[in-house]
Amino acid sequence: MGQIDWIMYLTATTFYALSSIVYIYCLVFKKEERISFAANSALAGLLFHGISIALRWAEVEHGPYISMFEILSGYAWVSVAIFLIAQQKFEKIRIVGFIVMPVSFLIMGAGSTYSRDIQLLPASLRSYWLIAHAAFANLAFGSILVAVGIAVLYILKERHSDTVDSFYDRLPQLKVMDELMYSFVASGLLFLTIMIGAGAIWANQTWGRYWGWDPTETWSLISWFVYGICLHLRMNMGWTGKKVAWLIIFSIFVLAFSFLGVGYVYGGLHADYLTS
Amino acid sequence: MNDKIMDFIRGKKIAAFFKSRKLAIVLILLIIIFSIIGTHIPQKSQLKLEVYNVWKTNHPTEAYYFEKLGLTGLFSSPIFIGLAGLLFINTLFCTRIMFSNAFRRLSNPQFQKKAYISGLENNMELRTEKEQKYIISVLNSVLKSGGYKLFKEKNCIVAEKNRFGVFGTSLFHVSILIIILAAVYGSLGRMEGDMRLIEGQTLSEDHGNYIFVNEGPFFYGNHQKFDISLEKFYTDYKDETGTPRGTAGKLVIKENGKKVKKDVVYSNNLMSYEGYTFLGNVYGLAPLLILNNPDGTVYSGSYITASDTDSSGRYVSSFEIGDTGLEGVLMVYMTAPLTSEITESGEVKQTPILFLKIFDRGNEIYDGKLRLNDTVRIYDKYLGYDRILGFYDIKYWSNFYIVKDAGTLIVYAGIGLITLSLMISRFMIPKRVWVEVIKDENSDATGIYIGGKADKFKFLYEDEYSILTNKIKERLQYGTN
Numbered sequence: 001m002g003q004i005d006w007i008m009y010l011t012a013t014t015f016y017a018l019s020s021i022v023y024i025y026c027l028v029f030k031k032e033e034r035i036s037f038a039a040n041s042a043l044a045g046l047l048f049h050g051i052s053i054a055l056r057w058a059e060v061e062h063g064p065y066i067s068m069f070e071i072l073s074g075y076a077w078v079s080v081a082i083f084l085i086a087q088q089k090f091e092k093i094r095i096v097g098f099i100v101m102p103v104s105f106l107i108m109g110a111g112s113t114y115s116r117d118i119q120l121l122p123a124s125l126r127s128y129w130l131i132a133h134a135a136f137a138n139l140a141f142g143s144i145l146v147a148v149g150i151a152v153l154y155i156l157k158e159r160h161s162d163t164v165d166s167f168y169d170r171l172p173q174l175k176v177m178d179e180l181m182y183s184f185v186a187s188g189l190l191f192l193t194i195m196i197g198a199g200a201i202w203a204n205q206t207w208g209r210y211w212g213w214d215p216t217e218t219w220s221l222i223s224w225f226v227y228g229i230c231l232h233l234r235m236n237m238g239w240t241g242k243k244v245a246w247l248i249i250f251s252i253f254v255l256a257f258s259f260l261g262v263g264y265v266y267g268g269l270h271a272d273y274l275t276s
Numbered sequence: 277m278n279d280k281i282m283d284f285i286r287g288k289k290i291a292a293f294f295k296s297r298k299l300a301i302v303l304i305l306l307i308i309i310f311s312i313i314g315t316h317i318p319q320k321s322q323l324k325l326e327v328y329n330v331w332k333t334n335h336p337t338e339a340y341y342f343e344k345l346g347l348t349g350l351f352s353s354p355i356f357i358g359l360a361g362l363l364f365i366n367t368l369f370c371t372r373i374m375f376s377n378a379f380r381r382l383s384n385p386q387f388q389k390k391a392y393i394s395g396l397e398n399n400m401e402l403r404t405e406k407e408q409k410y411i412i413s414v415l416n417s418v419l420k421s422g423g424y425k426l427f428k429e430k431n432c433i434v435a436e437k438n439r440f441g442v443f444g445t446s447l448f449h450v451s452i453l454i455i456i457l458a459a460v461y462g463s464l465g466r467m468e469g470d471m472r473l474i475e476g477q478t479l480s481e482d483h484g485n486y487i488f489v490n491e492g493p494f495f496y497g498n499h500q501k502f503d504i505s506l507e508k509f510y511t512d513y514k515d516e517t518g519t520p521r522g523t524a525g526k527l528v529i530k531e532n533g534k535k536v537k538k539d540v541v542y543s544n545n546l547m548s549y550e551g552y553t554f555l556g557n558v559y560g561l562a563p564l565l566i567l568n569n570p571d572g573t574v575y576s577g578s579y580i581t582a583s584d585t586d587s588s589g590r591y592v593s594s595f596e597i598g599d600t601g602l603e604g605v606l607m608v609y610m611t612a613p614l615t616s617e618i619t620e621s622g623e624v625k626q627t628p629i630l631f632l633k634i635f636d637r638g639n640e641i642y643d644g645k646l647r648l649n650d651t652v653r654i655y656d657k658y659l660g661y662d663r664i665l666g667f668y669d670i671k672y673w674s675n676f677y678i679v680k681d682a683g684t685l686i687v688y689a690g691i692g693l694i695t696l697s698l699m700i701s702r703f704m705i706p707k708r709v710w711v712e713v714i715k716d717e718n719s720d721a722t723g724i725y726i727g728g729k730a731d732k733f734k735f736l737y738e739d740e741y742s743i744l745t746n747k748i749k750e751r752l753q754y755g756t757n
Contacts, residue, residue: 122522122543123520123521123522123523123542123543123544124522124543124544126519126521126543126544127544173735175735176735176736179732179733179734179735179736180736182732182733183702183733183736186698186701186702187702189698190695190698190699190702193691193694193695193698194695196691197691197692197694197695200687200691201688201691202544204553204684205544205545205546206543206544206555207555208468208546208553208555208677208679209468209679209681210684210687210688211459212321212322213314213319213321213322213351214322215315215322218311218314218315219311219315221311222308222311222312225304225307225308226308228304229301229304229305232297232300232301233301235445235732236297237297237298237301262315266315266316
């Protein structure tokens with residue numbers, strides 16, 4: 001079984017790579033007609049990836065949230081899934097795959113550099129709250145990655161607003177993209193909140209306190225504040241369009257650092273799980 | 277006195293400062309900056325004392341200045357608490373305004389006239405020769421079927437959907453206030469401590485029985501003094517489903533000698549009693565060493581708690597033997613000799629082996645190993661005779677982290693409410709449709725002015741609005757009076 005899930009993982013990674021190349025090709029050469037091929041490749045990758053996760057889950061008897069290999073795999077799968085659902089609903093933003101798919105491909109590549117050894121679930125991690133904590137972290141990252149894709153697209157469209165360009169003209173209006181960014185960031189903030197809440201309850205069960213200013217906890221709060229500021233500026237202080245788009249692009253680095261980088265830089269209680 | 281001074285005296289300036297939305301941004305940015313500093317500089321509360329001291333020794337200059345500036349305890353420093361306090365006040369002021377606006381909007385539906393309606397992004401003008409009564413009934417039926425609640429005033433209609441969504445943002449802010457208040461309330465009345473229990477031992481929940489205790493200012497003296505016993509310790513506990521749970525301790529709570537609570541405590545399975553939470557953390561072995569007089573009477577003896585400091589499975593401790601002036605160091609571990617029996621659970625029975633050194637005023641007088649029930653003669657040169665030191669028993673001990681924090685459940689309620697409020701804000705978006713029906717003075721025709729907007733995602737609302745207005749148009753076109 002261990003080999004089959006790995007073959008599925010590599011197949012999924014290959015499809016993600018193919019999808020990424022086609023999306024970038026579509027954007028650079030403005031070939032909208034190839035987007036369906038890119039989306040289908042992403043869907044095929046998602047299916048193989050899903051099978052890979054399911055097989056490993058059955059083998060190791062826990063979800064993708066213990067080792068770095070599993071965690072990264074989870075982030076990539078959820079990001080692609082959210083993107084495919086979003087592009088199904090808002091067809092005009094299908095090209096957002098040029099951000100989501102390469103990032104997912106890179107995450108898969110990074111994941112493959114970590115050990116795939118089976119790690120038994122330590123007693124401290126046998127909690128439904130941990131499952132919720134990890135699942136909502138994936139959802140938050142996926143939603144915000146789609147928002148970043150839309151933000152980049154917004155900036156590109158705005159730059160071409162003075163020129164007649166049928167490719168960019170076919171994208172949604174700027175004001176619609178602005179609202180879509182807002183919508184995905186608002187969903188991301190909701191998922192982040194549930195992630196932090198579930199983590200707090202789990203921490204209380206495991207360590208006897210719901211909050212301890214552990215570096216990863218602190219950075220999660222920082223990310224939460226950053227996205228809170230994004231929404232606050234947009235709702236109450238008239239920040240829309242390009243300014244918010246840049247803020248969203250910048251903010252994903254904060255989120256990625258808090259999810260994946262803090263353990264390496266600062267250590268802390270989460271570091272045992274988030275670095276190996 | 278000029279107006280500015282009067283405003284200041286009336287508190288208007290202060291109120292304006294505290295309800296400022298910019299202030300919220302500034303405070304959050306400052307909290308972010310301090311949080312980043314707090315993760316970068318080692319925090320005393322985060323690290324074990326020995327780890328912190330190693331950092332301090334390696335970075336004496338930084339440690340000196342950081343400690344002087346209070347940056348090594350940043351999250352409990354006055355400046356950080358002050359920022360959180362200001363954010364609390366700012367949120368409080370903003371929440372009050374948001375709630376009053378939300379209530380006002382909910383209780384007073386705003387009717388709008390043609391001029392306003394025509395200025396909306398989503399607006400439409402229809403003309404029909406149908407009777408006004410029929411027009412109203414069509415509007416009523418279509419808007420109601422779309423989930424709108426209608427309010428009428430003369431020839432104006434305002435239809436509202438997801439009306440209670442206006443409370444989303446206010447509730448979000450209330451949740452933040454609740455979480456901050458609960459955290460403060462919890463920490464002031466909080467008690468946390470480590471109690472070390474040897475298997476079979478009972479200790480009262482009292483200040484003096486904790487090996488470490490931290491009490492908030494409102495807790496002091498509130499210990500409940502019930503009895504806590506560690507009935508059994510398990511190194512590899514399996515629950516009723518056979519799932520391995522790691523180390524576990526069966527705790528029994530007694531009040532006036534009566535058992536009132538019993539549970540096996542392991543990771544993610546805490547025991548709660550009267551607001552106290554019990555978690556097992558460190559554990560170790562405790563060999564029983566007894567020093568006998570030459571006539572066989574007991575001179576001194578106790579279980580010595582030994583810890584596995586390097587996760588090697590070997591437990592070490594240093595100790596004093598009563599008032600003899602003798603000191604000892606020991607290392608003990610469980611081992612299975614070749615002759616070991618197999619226990620009922622199918623595991624090899626393990627027995628302890630104890631490596632012991634005894635010092636008399638700094639001079640080593642014994643170095644050897646003991647099995648259970650072994651004894652050794654210890655010569656006391658001051659008294660001029662031998663005593664017998666025996667290794668008679670061994671038990672496990674475990675530290676239980678015991679916490680009482682009345683704020684925890686309120687924090688959980690705040691987390692629940694903040695999630696709910698974000699769901700309301702995200703998915704329950706208030707939408708309004710305004711209609712004014714104006715009968716032409718010079719003809720039989722009637723003009724219907726319809727406009728709608730959503731509080732958020734205005735452009736994404738266009739589709740829903742189009743469906744509604746198309747239905748209205750269709751019904752007015754093909755329907756009969």
